[in-house]
Amino acid sequence: MxxxxxxxxxxxxxxxxxxxxxxxxxxxxxxxxxxxxxxxxxxxxxxxxxxxxxxxxxxxxxxxxxxxxxxxxxxxxxxxxxxxxxxxxxxLVPLMSVASNLFLGREPRTRWGLMDFRAMNTAASTLLRSYGVEVDVTRPLRTLGAGVRQMVAxxxxxxxxxxxxxxxxxxxxxxxxxxxxxxxxxxxxxxxxxxxxxxxxxxxxxxxxxxxxxxxxxxxxxxxxxxxxxxxxxxxxxxxxxxxxxIRKEGTTKFDSAQPEARQTPVLAAKGLTSPHLLHGVDVTVRPGEIVGLGGLLGAGRSETVRAIAGSLPVDSGTVTVAGKSVRSGSVAAAMRAGVVMLPEDRKSDGILPDLSVRENIVLAALPRLSAAGLVSRKRQDTIVDTFIRRLRIKASSPDQKVGELSGGNQQKVLLARLLCREPKVLLLDEPTRGIDVGAKAEVQALVAELAAEGLGVVLISSEFEEVVEGSDSIVVLREGHVVAQLRGGDVTEQKLIAALAEGGDG
Amino acid sequence: MAEATVTPVAAPTARRLRDYGVYAALGILVAYNLLFTGNFATLANLNTQLVQVTPILIAALGMALVIGTEGVDLSVGSVMALSAALLPLYLGYGLMPALLVALLGGALCGVFSGTLVAVVGIQPIVATLALLVGGRGLALVIADGRLKDIRNPMLLELGSGSVAGIPIVVLIAAVLTLIVGFVVRYTTFGRQLVAVGGNRSASVLAGLPVRRILIVTYVISGVLAAIAGIVATARLTASDPSAIGQLAELSAITAVVVGGTPLNGGRVRILGTVAGALLMQLISATLIKHNLPTSAGLVVQAVIIVVAVLLQRPRLAGAK
Incomplete structure (x- = not known):
């Protein structure tokens, strides 16, 4: 054909x-x-x-x-x-009618050169009906659902x-x-x-x-x-x-359901996270000291899952429990109080304050606890900032240097320091090593492993599969907002991950 | 360590001009006047200049905070008028209750615009535009459209008296400048305010109480505008809600922008704002002294605003 x-x-x-x-x-x-x-x-x-x-x-x-x-x-x-x-x-133009949108730039004219609305509306509804879409074409486009808008486009x-x-x-x-x-x-x-x-x-x-x-x-x-x-x-x-x-050699994946660490109470248990179009009943469980990777292709719902856990993505249903206590959903502040912190995927737009100093960027989330009566204590700030600069080996000329002037890797470390200031229980890392150089990448990876060893629960997202596989103790595989597989222990290999991406669930 | 600096930084000259240009311009203008303007270097003239600028300066302090959150407060002029209208109502009970009522009026205005901006999510320019229009209308209704003479001796003293040769209103402005400068620099609130303006989504993700910060910022701006209205009333020795604060919002924005606070938030320059207000005041004073029409002054002011905004451009101001 x-x-x-x-x-x-x-x-x-x-x-x-x-x-x-x-x-x-x-x-x-x-x-x-x-x-x-x-x-x-x-x-x-x-x-x-x-x-x-x-x-x-x-x-x-x-x-x-x-x-x-x-x-x-x-x-x-x-x-x-x-x-x-x-x-x-x-x-499309949301405030204009469906018909106007359909004929934008090639509107039918009357012989006076004015818009021929009647002809346009008739033609528009005939056209849409021929596609099986029945709408009032004179309604403004924005009053229609996303689906109809897409159809009109x-x-x-x-x-x-x-x-x-x-x-x-x-x-x-x-x-x-x-x-x-x-x-x-x-x-x-x-x-x-x-x-x-x-x-x-x-x-x-x-x-x-x-x-x-x-x-x-x-x-x-x-x-x-x-x-x-x-x-x-x-x-x-x-x-x-x-x-x-x-991948063939490894054969089709069998997902074992044994849970060796089941005795330990999870530090994070997210159950049935659901958000329209994005997440459909996602479960993620993390035990203290465990790094759980989220596997999936672009648009599978990995970032959405961590954002739902961190309270920055509203969910229709689903619960998040941190160390046995349930957390109010849809509130970043509540999640943070419970000890959940997130490193956002987009460092520039959601993370750094480029014009502020390294010190201010680090203490941002911890200001209230470093202050007395609303006054920021410079001494306590300096102690904590120095500790993190040394521990994370942040390369800056001084704590007063603007974060916008640092390299990507160092910006990322500053953001990590900001999260760690809060003494979290659960660390959600969305693409922690994207866009940073090889040396800094290894440092960040080592640091994540070290933090987990100290008992933090970590959820890790990376579009580099080696990183997920090497860094994670277990992997939750997502596809189109569904959990399609869970890899544990010896199953945490790139081959099994890729096989799960292609075939996991009912495929 | 030098290798850590990878992002290109602003051309140093441009950045220095942006950060210190307003002080240089002020210095040059003062020097010019010292040399060429008769009677400039007298204490009387200095006091006149300072006294004239105080209401705008006080309003500009609040404006600087609002602009630092990536907002703008168009209502300051109307809030000044409202506070001027409220002031005489309770003067019968004494100065203190009257002042409190006027300040409370300013605070409520701030709660109103702050809530529209932070909770309802209306753009600051529209949210405060409502109060720009409505506030003056309310002021005129309260005052019944009439000018009221002020006869309270303490309030009159506040407007015209001085301590150790310095006019009281100038002292008030100085103290407020110090307080606001201190708040921005050394308090949790001040640092959080700058963070919200610099990157709102990062601030939300860092768990900052963004809504509360925004509302409090507008409340501070409203209270400062109310103080500006009180000062203007005291100096005028009359409550005149139709004249007080006319176009004050624009003068305040000018002072803030000329002083080097970027309109896209994330930075608040209090001392720069003071210099910006003084610069604008001195320009019109200089032109008047040299018998040039006020319209010429407007053109000069316009040029300065354009230069200030040009210097704020991201390309010059460093990598974003």
Whole structure:
């Protein structure tokens, strides 16, 4: 059912200062196919989409669109040519009506040059009805649910007579029923002869809707071919760059349910954490001195799990118990009082105060206990700051140096010191070594092990599988917000982890 | 250790200009006046200049705190008017009750805008705009739209008296400056305020009581604005809610920004704010002394504001 090649990217390369984002990537989209584009974080998916849609011109290689070479210098050129994109953050105007959004930029006019609202509304409802979406098209878009908004975005892309429709994580905010409707729309777009480029991390969806697949890793194309001929396990292995044979040798994972340390009271017990679209009944148990890794692909709900435990992500249901005492959910302050602290994933936006000194960044969370009658005691501050600077080997010219001037690794250590000031019982670490140099990374890893040895419970997230496997005593494997496996003892190996990612649960 | 410094830091000149430019500008202007303006270097003139700037300066102290939280308080002028209107109501019971009522009015205004900002989540500029409009209206209603002469001798003394040659209102402003400066630098609250302005989500994650900090900040701003209104009333020897505090919010913001406090929060410069207020006052005074029209003064002020804001740009102010 696939036809002529619509868009052919040949040996596309793109570098940014300091990084090669794409190198010799080929991508061929044929009319009437849904083409999956997959890869882990940093694989180059977004850069490739941006090259295809004229946001970034490629540094090398060429784009051939409908038989002729093209060069898009801005997104408008690509749109005019017939490449339509639905971004992850929906590019619609929330205050305008559904119909206005559908016809934004190509509104029907009356012969006086004014907007022809009647024609627009009729055309809009006919169009949406043909996709099986029944809504009042005169309502402002923002009054509709995320699902309908996504449908409108896709319908808009499809209705512009686009030859190529690019969908970036279209189902991330949809309910299962809405996913069905979306897939029906995609089917119609495909039947209409357009090519669809489908970006998603949800393997089930890829196998359901996609005809072909291209896998990117570290800016290179590592595989391209029919979706149905690529086994799930091999797809995951390709994405992560792991040797398939080795995984095979280990065989399919058997998840033993023995709990050797069961006698010890857990320092952290999270049960049934549920948050719409993000978490579906996640359980995590950590005993004193234990490091529990969270395994999963991008978007599996790892960060959401720790944020729910730390109280910064509201949950619909589920309980968090720390050292036997239950903690009020949805409150960072309550979680901290109970002894749970979190190192956020995004150091820059959620962590450091770049303009403040190392000292102030460290004592931030502990100010009240270092103060008497509201006055900050400089002496007690200095004692604690000196201790941590020495213990974590923070390299700063002085405690007065601004944190924004430190290297990434040292910023991370400052944040760790901030958490440790609170004398926590449970440490939640979300990507503790991302973006820091090798030396500092080893130091942070050693420090985490040391803290656990002192009796802290640690939950560790890392997109580097070696780090999770080497650092953890057990691993909770998540997929699409569900716990699909739990690895313990001898099962904590990269092979078993990858196998669980691909096949865990009912797959 | 030098190797720890990897992030590019602001061009030193630009940063120094941002941090100390206001003092340099003030110094140059003072030097100019000493040389070329007759009767400038007299105690009487110095006192006049200082007395004139006090209400704005006091309001600007609160403004600096609010701006430090990445907010802005547009209501200070109206709160000044409200406090001026409240003041005569209870003067019959003595000065103290009257002052307390006026200050309480300012505090309540702060609770109102602080709650809108911190709890309801309305943007500061809109939340305080409501009070900018409503506060003066309420003041005029309370005062029945009329100017009331002040006859309380203690209040009049407060407005025109001096201690050891220094006007009382200037002493009040000086003491308030010291207190606010101390609060910012040495108290838990002050440090937390700066943290909230510098990175709100990091502060939430660090478990800071962000809402409470924000509300208290607006309350302080409201109380300081009320004090500014009292001072202005005492100097005017009349409660005039239609004139007191007109456009004071803009002058206060100008003083804060010119003084080197960035509008995107995370830094509060109290001494800079004082210098900024003095600089603006001295510019208009200089132009008046040299018989230039006030409109020329506005243009000069505008230029200074633009320069101050340019110096605050992140590119110049260092890596973010």
């Amino acid at each position: 696939t036809g002529d090649v619509v868009l052919d990217a040949r040996a596309v390369g793109k570098r940014f200062p300091g990084v090669v984002a794409l190198s010799d990537v080929d991508l061929t989209l044929a009319a009437g196919e849904v083409h999956a584009l997959v890869g882990e974080n940093g694989a180059g998916k977004s850069t490739l989409i941006k090259v295809l849609t004229g946001v970034h011109p490629p540094d090398s290689g060429e784009l051939v669109f409908q038989g002729g070479p093209v060069r898009f210098s801005r997104p408008l050129d690509a749109q005019a040519a017939g490449i339509s994109t639905v971004y992850q953050e929906i590019n 896709v319908a808009r892309a499809a209705a512009t007579d686009a030859r190529v429709v690019i969908l970036d994580e279209p189902t991330s905010s949809l309910e299962p029923r809405e996913v069905d409707t979306l897939f029906a729309i995609i089917d119609r777009v495909r039947a209409g002869g357009a090519a669809v480029l489908y970006v998603s991390h949800r393997l089930d969806e890829l196998y359901r809707i996609c005809d072909t697949v291209t896998v990117l890793r570290d800016g290179r194309k590592v595989h391209s071919g029919p979706m149905a001929e690529l086994p799930r396990l091999r797809l995951v292995a390709l994405m992560l760059g792991r040797d398939l044979e080795q």
